[in-house]
Amino acid sequence: MKSASISVRNLTTASYVAILCHLLPAYRVIRKSSRVKSASISVRNLTTSPVRKIVIAGNWKMFKTQAETQDFLRGFLPHLDNTPEEREILLCPPFTDLSILSQSLHGSRVQLGAQNVHWEDSGAYTGEIAAPMLTEIGVRYVIVGHSERRQYFGETDETVNLRLKAAQKHGLTPVLCVGETKQQRDLGQTESLITTQLENGLVNVDQDNLVIAYEPIWAIGTGDTCEATEANRVIRLIRSQLKNPNVPIQYGGSVKPNNIDEIMAQPEIDGVLVGGASLEPESFARIVNYQ
């Protein structure tokens, strides 16, 4: 008896598209319960990059000595045994911890990120760090344009843009932070501010090697989380302004073990950038292992 199965080799382009369209409703259902986030639905996306990466990052800011870093790892790594493979886990410690983490994380699934990078490869820039210094020790990601850099250290959309391009030139994946202050939100300027940050920040930036973090400044370190549905709305707006809709977009600002499940249940949110709650092994482990 002849098999009814169709040989993929014999498919014409038209029948391939027809099959994809046929599968679309089932794909939508699977998407809702899936652990990975699908890109906005279109046959084009299905045939190119059907999923967006999930990136869970800990931003340690100016916390942890090397000894404290080793303590953290002892408590944290055992919690990753059952963490779904497709979740990218990232630690962004102070520069002095990068080297020791690079050694300790060798062979583990945790990736290393820095908190800043200069746009020159070397030079007389006291207090800065260059991309080749980061890549040499195994750093893969770098946070760029965090609101604390913008607020306290004079970072502008223009310097953010320079740093993004330098990171990419050296194969680092930048995590671009955008977000509004409380005052800007109250004045109804959230959308226009974010649009400006994206327009200026992303000039000549490769959107195939990029993560964006939406971090409303009023929610950072305050315990005042942005409603998950509101974060989802702003992130949808950000995505609508990108050339590549598959760029992973994180939420950041008072992410905690008790709100992570609701945040990650939002369809547009592809991960989180976590400050305070990434400093304790159990709390960051609960975030990484969200339900």
Ligand code: PGA
């Ligand atoms: P928070 O910080 O989680 O402590 O609010 C987030 C961030 O600044 O990235």
